[in-house]
Amino acid sequence: MKTLYRASLLFAAIAGLQSIPQVTTAAELYPARPIRMIIPFTAGSTVDIFARVVAESLGAPLGQNIVVDSRPGANGIIGAELVAKSPPDGYTMLLTTGSFTGNIVFRKKLPYDGRRDFAPITQIAQSYGLVLVTNKSLPAHNAQELIALAKAQPGKLSYASSGYGNITHVVAELMKAEAGVDIVHVPYKGSIQGLTDVISGQVNMTFVSTVAIQPYIRDGRVQAIALTGGVRSPVLPDIPTFKESGFPEVEMTGWYGLWFSAKTPADRVNRIQSEIAKALKTPAMHTRVDEFGLVPVGSTPAQFAQFLKDDIALQTRIQREAHIPQQ
Numbered sequence: 038m039k040t041l042y043r044a045s046l047l048f049a050a051i052a053g054l055q056s057i058p059q060v061t062t063a064a065e066l067y068p069a070r071p072i073r074m075i076i077p078f079t080a081g082s083t084v085d086i087f088a089r090v091v092a093e094s095l096g097a098p099l100g101q102n103i104v105v106d107s108r109p110g111a112n113g114i115i116g117a118e119l120v121a122k123s124p125p126d127g128y129t130m131l132l133t134t135g136s137f138t139g140n141i142v143f144r145k146k147l148p149y150d151g152r153r154d155f156a157p158i159t160q161i162a163q164s165y166g167l168v169l170v171t172n173k174s175l176p177a178h179n180a181q182e183l184i185a186l187a188k189a190q191p192g193k194l195s196y197a198s199s200g201y202g203n204i205t206h207v208v209a210e211l212m213k214a215e216a217g218v219d220i221v222h223v224p225y226k227g228s229i230q231g232l233t234d235v236i237s238g239q240v241n242m243t244f245v246s247t248v249a250i251q252p253y254i255r256d257g258r259v260q261a262i263a264l265t266g267g268v269r270s271p272v273l274p275d276i277p278t279f280k281e282s283g284f285p286e287v288e289m290t291g292w293y294g295l296w297f298s299a300k301t302p303a304d305r306v307n308r309i310q311s312e313i314a315k316a317l318k319t320p321a322m323h324t325r326v327d328e329f330g331l332v333p334v335g336s337t338p339a340q341f342a343q344f345l346k347d348d349i350a351l352q353t354r355i356q357r358e359a360h361i362p363q364q
Contacts, residue, residue, distance in 0.1 A: 067305055071102040073129045077116025077136075078199070079227035080107040083246040083329075087293060088132045090325050091161060094316035095309070109226055112136050112200030114147060121149035123298050127305035130158070131296045135352075136203045138345060142352040143202030145363045155296040157341040159310045161317070162331040164291040166266025167208060167244040168276060170259040172235055175242070180263045180282035183242075187218035195221040197231030197243040201364050205231075205244045207355060208265050208289045212279070214359035215286045235259060246291065247272055247330035265289050272330040289355075292348075293331070294341060306338055 074092050078084045085107055092103035108116035113136040123129035131137075141151040149155075169180075177183035187194050198206035201224050213220055223240050225231040228249065234240045236258050247270045253259045254273070263279045264270060267288055279287035295313065297306060314335035316322045326333045336344065355361070 067127060067308065068099055068101045070128065071104050072099070072127070073104050073106050075116045075120050075129065075131050076105055076107045077109060077113035077131070077133050078107070079109045079229060082109075082227050082229055083249045084132070084134055084293070086248070087162075087329055087331075090322075090329075091132060091293075091295075091313070091316075094319075094322050095312055098312045098315070099308075112140060112203045114140055114144070117151075117155075118148045120296065121154040121298055125156070125298045125300040125302075127297055127301050127309070129298065130309070131155070132161075132293065133296075134204065134294075135292050135348060136200070137294065137296075138348045139202040139204060139207055139352055141349055142356055143207070143361065143363055154299050156299050156301045156306050157338050157345060158295040158297060158306055159313050159338065160334045160336045160341045160344055161293045161295060161313060162326055162329070162333050163293075164266070164331050165247060165268065165270035165272075166264045166278070166288070166290045167205065168247055168250050168254075168264055168270075168273065169212075169242060169244050169262040169279075170232075170235065170250060170254070171242040171262060172238050172240075173257060173260050174238065175260070177262070178260060179277075180279060180284060183262055184216045184218055184284075187216070187220055191219040192221060194241045195223050197223050197225055197235055197240045199228045199231065200224050200226065204289060204291050207352060207359075207361070208244055208287070210359045210361050211289065211355055212284070212287045215284055232259075248328075263287075270330045271327070292334075294345075303338075310335075310338055 074088060076085050076088045088105050092105050096103045108119055113133050117131055117137065120129055120131040140147060177186045196209050198209060228245055231243045232245055235243050251272060254261050261276045263282050264276050265279060265288060269278060317333040317335040323333060
């Protein structure tokens with residue numbers, strides 16, 4: 038009996054010791070399978086292109102594929118909802134733009150709580166602003182001429198946006214308010230469709246990323262008017278800012294961020310943030326970010342959470358001053 042009793046104790050002790058490394062190993066194995074990166078805008082858009090660069094930079098250090106999944110619609114709300122309602126296990130992430138905070142400010146009701154249903158990971162990068170471009174036949178070649186034309190034809194000109202509450206909508210309404218002009222808003226599901234209609238002449242103008250618009254400006258398919266950032270963009274140095282053009286209040290920059298659903302374990306949030314921050318410091322990634330006309334950030338989850346609060350406050354002020362109604 039004593040021998041059996043001792044054998045049982047030994048077996049239990051061994052089993053207990055074996056269970057400890059199993060737990061540790063499971064924690065260290067993250068990620069143990071591919072991670073899905075939701076992009077809430079159309080495939081081929083600037084967000085989608087940038088997301089694939091980020092996904093590539095993450096895949097190698099994580100030892101897993103990052104699968105980019107485009108889920109466009111409703112200014113990013115459809116894709117964001119998918120992530121908000123996904124399991125908090127670190128295997129479904131959202132990469133999107135300032136439309137995330139814009140939706141919180143400009144939408145009366147969302148299918149998720151933008152402040153509570155997400156775990157901020159990092160602000161990846163910030164832009165130098167957006168470029169206002171027009172159809173090449175529009176008889177206005179700078180901001181002053183464009184505003185004069187709009188004042189002479191109230192309600193006749195139109196601009197395309199990537200959706201209600203998107204930065205391409207908000208900054209256009211800010212311009213209208215500051216310049217005192219009436220330009221009709223034509224919302225689209227993404228920037229590509231809007232730009233296509235500007236080129237064809239169905240819409241007069243749109244605000245676009247410095248990344249996607251470079252070849253169109255070079256080829257003369259559109260004419261560039263002004264940049265919304267505080268300083269000129271290195272990738273488009275010949276385009277003046279609105280501030281230089283006499284409209285100092287028309288200033289707004291875009292940004293890219295990354296989120297998990299709320300309650301995702303902090304170690305998994307921190308792992309992704311850490312790898313993003315490391316990647317942004319490499320010469321290869323730095324070059325790619327420069328090509329997009331962006332400034333790398335790589336903030337901590339706490340810093341990103343504070344940035345989101347500040348951006349919501351900023352867009353709320355713009356909404357109030359520009360008299361943009363919630364939808």
